[in-house]
Amino acid sequence: MKCSRYQSLPFWSSILLTGIWLLLLGVYPSSAYSFTPPTDMTLNMFALNPDTGGILYPYNLDLSQxxxxxxxxxxxxxxTALPNNASLAYPFTTNPVTVQIEGTAVNNRYLRDVVPQEMSPAAYHTTALQAQAIAARTYAYYHIRQGSSINNSTQYQAFIPRKYDTLTASQKASTDVAVQNRYYLSQAANDLPILAQYFEDIPLRTLYGGQPYLLAVEDPIS
Incomplete structure (x- = not known):
């Protein structure tokens, strides 16, 4: 079974609108595809600017690793998402690190740390978090398949170790629900993951994303 022909994705003007659209597109479980979704991913890990999520020392990457x-x-x-706390420091013994995309352990859980970093469970409904999980999983699959040199900054999508540990019990439960169904997005013509990205708060019209499914569209409510 492949994705419906409505799988084509424009850029959305906000993450909430992203969530609404993703749920309307008719995605199917990744297990139904001939494409074999990866289980792990490898990332270069950097200290980040807490305000922007960018690499802390962009002109000297050795210092920021x-x-x-x-x-x-x-x-x-x-x-770490909890800086200056010696008991909750960087949870890995290597850099780069390889983590399970769907993992649950503190040093082995990509999506559970990414989803609440990209979209706060305190501010958004579980349905929106589910859409974010689909987008985040698809984005990871795409870059793994492309052989990208992925890092933990907003250059890709923010992966902050221990972010999940900062959540309340109810926020953790919402995140767990969001990631439990292993959906991803592909074009109708094949089962390969698309480049699932968007622009936030672009006035009146979204931007063309360089892919046939990332079309510019009118966005009067932005």
């Missing part, structure tokens, strides 16, 4: 020295292990934001 999360360090694995255990005395103490890296406490900077981006290396």
């Amino acid at each position: 999360c360090t694995t020295d255990p005395n103490p292990r890296d406490l900077r934001y981006g290396c």
Whole structure:
């Protein structure tokens, strides 16, 4: 079974509108495809600017890489969502790191740390979080397949270790529900993951994304 022909994706003007559209597009379980979804992904890990999510020292990447020295292990934001807390420091012993996309362990859970970072469970309904999980999973699949050198910054999508640990019990439950159905987005003509990205708050009209399914459309409510 393939995705419906309504799988074509424009850029959306906001993440909430992204969620609404994704749910209307008619996605199908990834297990139904001949494309084999990856289970793991490898990322270069950097300390990040807490305001922008960008790499902290963009002109000297060696300085910004999360360090694995255990005395103490890296406490900077981006290396952990809870900086300066020695008991909740960078949870890996390597850099780059390889983590399970659908994992649950503190040092092995990509989507559970990405989804609440990209869309706060405190501010959005579980349905919107489910749409975000679909987009995040698709985006990861696409870049893995492209052989991209992925990192944890907003250059791709923000992966902040221990973000899940900052959530309340109800927010964790919402995140768990959001990621449990392993859907991703493809074009109707094949089962390969699309480049699932969007622009936020572009006035009146969205931008063309360089792909036949990332069309510019009128957006009067932006």
